[in-house]
Amino acid sequence: MVETAELSFAAPPAAAALCCAVPEAAAADTALAPAAVETRALGVTHAGRPLLRGIDLRVEDRRVLALVGPSGAGKTTLLSCLNRMIELAPGIRQEGEVFLFGESIARRDADAVRREVGMLFQQPVIFPGSIADNVLFGLRHAGIAPRASFPERLERALGEAALWDEVKDRLREPAASLSVGQQQRLCLARALAVEPRVLLLDEPTSALDPRSTVAIEERIREIAKSRAIVLVTHSLGQARRVADQLACLDRRDGPGGPAGELFECGPCRERLDRPQSRELARFLESERA
Amino acid sequence: MGKWLGRGFLFSSALCALAVLAVLSIALGEIAGRGLPAFDLAFFTDPSAGAGYDGGVLFEILGTLILIGTALAASLPLAIGLALAATIYLPRPGLRRGALSALYAANAVPSVLIGIGGFIVFVHGLGWGKSWLGGGLLLGLMILPAEAVALIERIEALPRRYLDAAYGLGLTRGQVARSVVLRQSLGGLFSGALLGLARAAGETAPILFAAAVFSGAGIPRGLKESPVLALPYHIFVLAQDSFSPAGERHLWGAALVLLLLVASLSLIALPARLRAHEESRHG
Amino acid sequence: MKLAAHRSAAGAERRGRRPDVLRLAAFGFSAIAIAAFVGLVAVFAVEAWPFFRAQGISGLFGIRWSFRSGRFGALPMIYGSLAVSLISVALAAPIGLGAAVFLSEVLPRRARIAAKVGVELLAGIPSVVYGLLGVLLLRDAVARLLRPFDPISGDTLATGGLLLAAMILPTVVSLGDDALAAIPSSQRRAARALGLGKAETILRVVVPAALPGLGSALLLGLGRALGETIAVFLVIGRQDNQWPERLMALEPLARAGQTVTSKLGGSETFLAYGDPIHWGALLALGLLLLAVVAVLSFAGSWVSLRRVPRG
Numbered sequence: 083m084v085e086t087a088e089l090s091f092a093a094p095p096a097a098a099a100l101c102c103a104v105p106e107a108a109a110a111d112t113a114l115a116p117a118a119v120e121t122r123a124l125g126v127t128h129a130g131r132p133l134l135r136g137i138d139l140r141v142e143d144r145r146v147l148a149l150v151g152p153s154g155a156g157k158t159t160l161l162s163c164l165n166r167m168i169e170l171a172p173g174i175r176q177e178g179e180v181f182l183f184g185e186s187i188a189r190r191d192a193d194a195v196r197r198e199v200g201m202l203f204q205q206p207v208i209f210p211g212s213i214a215d216n217v218l219f220g221l222r223h224a225g226i227a228p229r230a231s232f233p234e235r236l237e238r239a240l241g242e243a244a245l246w247d248e249v250k251d252r253l254r255e256p257a258a259s260l261s262v263g264q265q266q267r268l269c270l271a272r273a274l275a276v277e278p279r280v281l282l283l284d285e286p287t288s289a290l291d292p293r294s295t296v297a298i299e300e301r302i303r304e305i306a307k308s309r310a311i312v313l314v315t316h317s318l319g320q321a322r323r324v325a326d327q328l329a330c331l332d333r334r335d336g337p338g339g340p341a342g343e344l345f346e347c348g349p350c351r352e353r354l355d356r357p358q359s360r361e362l363a364r365f366l367e368s369e370r371a
Numbered sequence: 372m373g374k375w376l377g378r379g380f381l382f383s384s385a386l387c388a389l390a391v392l393a394v395l396s397i398a399l400g401e402i403a404g405r406g407l408p409a410f411d412l413a414f415f416t417d418p419s420a421g422a423g424y425d426g427g428v429l430f431e432i433l434g435t436l437i438l439i440g441t442a443l444a445a446s447l448p449l450a451i452g453l454a455l456a457a458t459i460y461l462p463r464p465g466l467r468r469g470a471l472s473a474l475y476a477a478n479a480v481p482s483v484l485i486g487i488g489g490f491i492v493f494v495h496g497l498g499w500g501k502s503w504l505g506g507g508l509l510l511g512l513m514i515l516p517a518e519a520v521a522l523i524e525r526i527e528a529l530p531r532r533y534l535d536a537a538y539g540l541g542l543t544r545g546q547v548a549r550s551v552v553l554r555q556s557l558g559g560l561f562s563g564a565l566l567g568l569a570r571a572a573g574e575t576a577p578i579l580f581a582a583a584v585f586s587g588a589g590i591p592r593g594l595k596e597s598p599v600l601a602l603p604y605h606i607f608v609l610a611q612d613s614f615s616p617a618g619e620r621h622l623w624g625a626a627l628v629l630l631l632l633v634a635s636l637s638l639i640a641l642p643a644r645l646r647a648h649e650e651s652r653h654g
Numbered sequence: 655m656k657l658a659a660h661r662s663a664a665g666a667e668r669r670g671r672r673p674d675v676l677r678l679a680a681f682g683f684s685a686i687a688i689a690a691f692v693g694l695v696a697v698f699a700v701e702a703w704p705f706f707r708a709q710g711i712s713g714l715f716g717i718r719w720s721f722r723s724g725r726f727g728a729l730p731m732i733y734g735s736l737a738v739s740l741i742s743v744a745l746a747a748p749i750g751l752g753a754a755v756f757l758s759e760v761l762p763r764r765a766r767i768a769a770k771v772g773v774e775l776l777a778g779i780p781s782v783v784y785g786l787l788g789v790l791l792l793r794d795a796v797a798r799l800l801r802p803f804d805p806i807s808g809d810t811l812a813t814g815g816l817l818l819a820a821m822i823l824p825t826v827v828s829l830g831d832d833a834l835a836a837i838p839s840s841q842r843r844a845a846r847a848l849g850l851g852k853a854e855t856i857l858r859v860v861v862p863a864a865l866p867g868l869g870s871a872l873l874l875g876l877g878r879a880l881g882e883t884i885a886v887f888l889v890i891g892r893q894d895n896q897w898p899e900r901l902m903a904l905e906p907l908a909r910a911g912q913t914v915t916s917k918l919g920g921s922e923t924f925l926a927y928g929d930p931i932h933w934g935a936l937l938a939l940g941l942l943l944l945a946v947v948a949v950l951s952f953a954g955s956w957v958s959l960r961r962v963p964r965g
Contacts, residue, residue, distance in 0.1 A: 167847055172762060197849035207844035210863055220848035223858070269844075276849060377853030381760060387752025388769070391827060394820050395776045398787055452683025460677055472955040477691050479874070479951040481881030483919045484940050488694045491701060495927070512690055519687075549676055573780025575884045576919055603782045603884075610782070610789050610888055619790070626783050637778045645767060 116184035118143040118280050118310030119164055119199075124178035125341075126159055126168065132341035133159050137178070139329060139344060141280070146302060146311040148325035148350055150318070152365060155331040156342025157314045161282050164312065165199035166192045183279065197224050200278035204285045206265035213260070214253040216268055220276040235275055243271035244301050263294025270301065281305065283313045287320065299324050318354060318369050325350040330362040402627050409624025419586070419600075424609065424618030428625050430589050434503070434599030435572055435632070437591070438582065441507025442514060442571045443564060449511075450518035451553075451560070457519075458526045459552060471520065478516035482576040485513050489581035501598035503591045506582020513577055514567030521566070525559020526552055558643045565640035569633045575603040602629045698941050705934025714938055717897045719917075721926070726935035728942075730897040734811060734911040735943075738886060739879035741815025741907070746823045747872055753823075754830030754871075759856050770831070777824035785888035788817040793889060803908035809891030811911040817885050822875040829874060833867025833958070834860055866957045873954035877947050883915040890916055914943050 117140045124137040134156045141147045149157050162168040163180055166187060180187050187195045197220070209216050217236050221227060227235060236253070240246040245267045249260070257268060266286060273281065283302070287295040302311060302324050315321055321328060328350040333340040345361035346353060357363040417427030457470040486509065493505030533555065537547045583604035591597035602625060609622050705713065709726065716727020757769050793808030800812065837860050845855040861868070891910020894917075898906035917923075918940055926932040 165847065167843070170843070170846060193849045193851050196847055201847040203840070203844065203847075205840065207840050209841065209844075209859060219845075219858075220850070223848075223850050223854055272848065374851070377851050380853045380857065381756075384752045384756040384760065387749045388756040390749050391753045391776070391823055392772065394823060395772055398776070398779060398784075398820070401787060401791060402783065448679075449683045449687040452680040453687055455676070455680040456684040460680055468955075472952055475874075475955050476948050476951040479877050479881065479947050480691075480694075481883060481915060481943060481947060483881075483883040483915055484698070484944055485694065487918065487923065487937070487940060488697055490923075490927075491697050492693075512694075515687055515690075543674060569778055573778075573782065575780075575782045579919065580923070603780060606782050606786060607884060607888075610786050622786065626786050629780060630783055633778050633780060634775065637774060641771065641774075645770075 116181070117141055118183060119312070120181040121163070122179045122181070124160075124163060124180060125176070126156075126163065127175045127338070128171070129173045130338070132336070132338040134163075135334075135336055135341040135343050137342075137344050139347070141310050141312055142327070143183075143279075143310045144306060144308065145326040146306045146313055146324055147327040147329060148321035149312060149314045149329050149331060150316070150321060150365065151331035151342075151361075152333075152368070155333050157331050158284055159342065160331065161201070161284055161312065161314055164280070164282055165196050165201055167196070167201065197226075197276050198278050199280045199282060200273035200276065201282045202266070202269055202273055202284065202286045205289055206262060206269045208257045208260075208265055208268065211257060212254045213249050213257045213268065216257045217271045217275050219272055224276045226276065239271040239275035242274050242301070242305060243267045244297055245271055261294075263290050263297065266290060266294065266298065267301070270298070274305070278309065280310045280312070283311065285314050285316060288316060295320075316369075318366065321350060322354055328353045330357075330359065330365060332361040332365065334361075399630075402623065402630055405620070405623035406625075406627025406630075409620045410627070414624055415628075418589070419605070424621050426621075428602065428605065428628060431600045431602045431605045431625065432628065432632075433590065434583070434588070434601045435603070435629075437503055437599055438507050438510055438578065438601060439568045439571045441504060442510035443568055445508050445511030446515040446518055446567060447560075447564060449515050450522060450563070453515075453519040454522035454526060455552070457523055459547070471523070474516040474520050474523075478520070480513075482513055482574050483579075485509050486577040486580040489577060493581050499594060500596040501582055501584060502594055503582055503597055503599045504594055506578040506599070506601075509577040509581055510571040510574065513574065514571050517570070518560070518563040518567045521563025522556060522560050525556040525563075528559075529555055562640035562643040565636050566644075569636035569640075572636065573603055573629060573633050575607045578604055579607070602632070695941075695944065698937050698944070702934045702937035702941055704930040705938050708931050708934075711938070713935065714942065717895070719894050721922070721929075721932045721935070724931065726932075726938075728914070728917075728935075728939055730895050731912050731914045731917055731939070732942075733897065733901070734814075734890070735880055735913040735915065737811050737907060737911070738814040738818055738890070738913055739876055741812065742818035742822055742879045743872060743876050745816070745819035746826050746875060750823050750826030750875070751830050751868060751871075753827045754834060754868075755856060755861075757827065757831045758834035759852070759860065770828070773824045773827050773831075777828065781821065781882060781884040784817060784821050785885040788813065788885060788889040792817055800908045803905060805908050806910070807891070809889055809910050810908050811890060812907045814886045814890040814911075814913070815907070817889055818879045818882060821882060821885060822879050825878055826871050826875045829871035830868055833864040833871060836867065837863045870954040870958035873950050873957065877950040877954070880943065880950070881915065881947050883919040886913055887916040887919050892916055892920060914939055918943075 119139070119141040121137050121139045124134060124139070125132065126134040137160060139160070149160065151157055159168065162171075163176065164187075168174055168176060169192065182190075182195065182198065187199075209219055211219075214236060217239055218232055221232065221235060237246060237250075240249065245264060248264065249255075249268075257265065260268060266289075270286075287298050290298065299320060302313065305311065306326075313321075313325060326349070328346070328348060329344060330346040330353075331342050332345050334343045334345075336343070346357065346359040348358070353362065354366065357366060414427040415432070416429055418429050419431065420426035453470075453474075457467065489505055489509040493499045493502060493508070497505075499505050529552065533551050534547060537551045542550070578601055582598055583601040584598040585604065585608045586600070588598045588600050591599050606622065606625050606629065609618070609625075705726070713726055714728045716725060717729050718725050718727045719730065757766055757773075761769060792813055795808070796810060796813045796816065797805055797808035800808075800810065841859050841863065842855055845859045846852075850858065890913060892912055893910040894912050896906065896909060896911045900906075918936060923936055926936050
């Protein structure tokens, strides 16, 4: 299932092109490995109206892919396809395939897929209970580790989320007593506790203050050293700071109506400076304004 | 939790829903099946006869209608007053919780106690004897809390911007109440009133002591010693004795009439209630 | 800014512009309504006073009720009320809450609306009609079922419990569904995204979060069961002084009995009016019922209104 990596050149045709380019620096070791996440001709319709069309996306392991584009383009929809959360919405039809490390996720157990592909939402979602309860929540049901290892995993997950020092003395306190920034890091720890191989972040810092934002961005770089990350973000600065790859989604007219399509994919900083598609260039313009 | 345990749980919840559906179907099916044979024009237009087991239920229906009409007239102004007082004229936060708790408690008062209260106050205290007005007032008292709650919840569901815009224009609270709040929440009042009427139509205990007799009454004249017949009481009395098969058919027919009356009142209110309910449900 | 606008409106009124007729009417009507309910309680208290003065409240806690000999022991009735109500809650709680879970979490939107309509229909069936169903259908079925206990007829406490269970079922389902539906869907989404399955999400996230509302549903169902008169009256046999030898046994449930409400709704109430002590005893019983139902109702409200109300 190895897709030949294609370096995309200048030509700006906006058709859904194969994506993404292998980053120059690591071409050697990733060229022959299956991508962490790969979609082929992925399309989504809801009650007959198309939401996504013909998405061919490739996310490399141990890299951060920033997914940008105007509101309503379908970024969250795309993200939900990667961990089969899209199936929970009624009236959704999906076509095309999504592969996780070479295996089609449609053929696997959905719950197992969601353990391997973690997700963080825009607003931190805290379960009633203590901080420790929250972090261990997914772990308790995953059945991947013996209870005895929980305390150690708790510390590790909180450490990865850079929250351990702040909460280590109050693990039994209700999670609701944390600030919003801390809650989001708690959600990150909770997602990390089940040891996902891919992490999907849907605008994780848009509800946070600048200081928490910086903290989370630092964590993303750290976490990416052992996982693949897809980051939906509205902030180009964040993409520049954090991401290796950049993909741009925008709506384009087509059979059935306008739907989200992938317009550009490549090394992040390079494309931010020299966009190769009209759509990305237009998006960058509108964001700068 | 294992996959099969999870599926078992969902399956058993489906069984529970099925059980509830079964209870509903059996109840409605039996009433309809046994009551329909009694239906003919005479059933609705003839007064009851033959110790109550023969004839129709004309005056029972009329009596019930008189009672619930009185209940509506008595309860609506009070319910509106309570709702306005709780939401517009005294909108302190602690008061809301207290008011709603009190209204829920008032709604839970067993109807037999309201009936006995009426026995003391209307039948003996005021010397009315068994009177349609006493019964109507008691029923009105019984449905008053539910109407008030329905109206309060509807008022609180109004978008704040309506109120803010009106106050910002300099309207007094009374003007706001009249022109904005009441007009927008009439739907809630309407459905609350209909549901109250549906409940009042079916209640036996409040009218048992103070308003209803089993026979010997028609259209009431005057206030004192002017009881009425009523469907629930009719059924209640008949159900306590043994009877012939024909009498049994009459009994089921009366029950079906009552059920249809209650159901139609509830169903009219349904669209408004469903709309309001789905609006407030989280996604 | 909004508060300031409201306050200035109130201030303008207070500064003596034209008196607000609607405000007067609202307060006036509220006063009437409150006075009516308070008056009800007061009337009961006043009429029950002769009994309290003669026998005190402990007069009600005897085993024998015989008004001719001046004994008003209501324990058998209290036992009857509790037995019948607890049976009904024991039956209606699992079935009703299970159905509520199905309604709220499993059914697709349109089916859920249809189901809620059905539940409302069930809730609207008058108690006298349930009583009729009990008399003409349930009674014989129970008599057949309880043959091992050798009942005299189908009029038993168990029959009352079964009938009440059917009557409070819609209350439990509807309130339970409301409680579950109030949990935001973001909680469910977050749990599913962690890899929890549907059933696990319901049991570990939704139900625990909705426990206050579910508990309140059961409390209110119990209150309704305790206060129900007509249906219970028709199927319970109305036998006084059925005090069981062993409280926790099943056998007394297969016999006829009496509840507080079936006593109050019966003909003895009419007859007792002239005798202050007898009448007072019955009203004292009514006050006891009122107190218990009020406590249950306030407990249910406290449990479910505990969160800061929106807006």
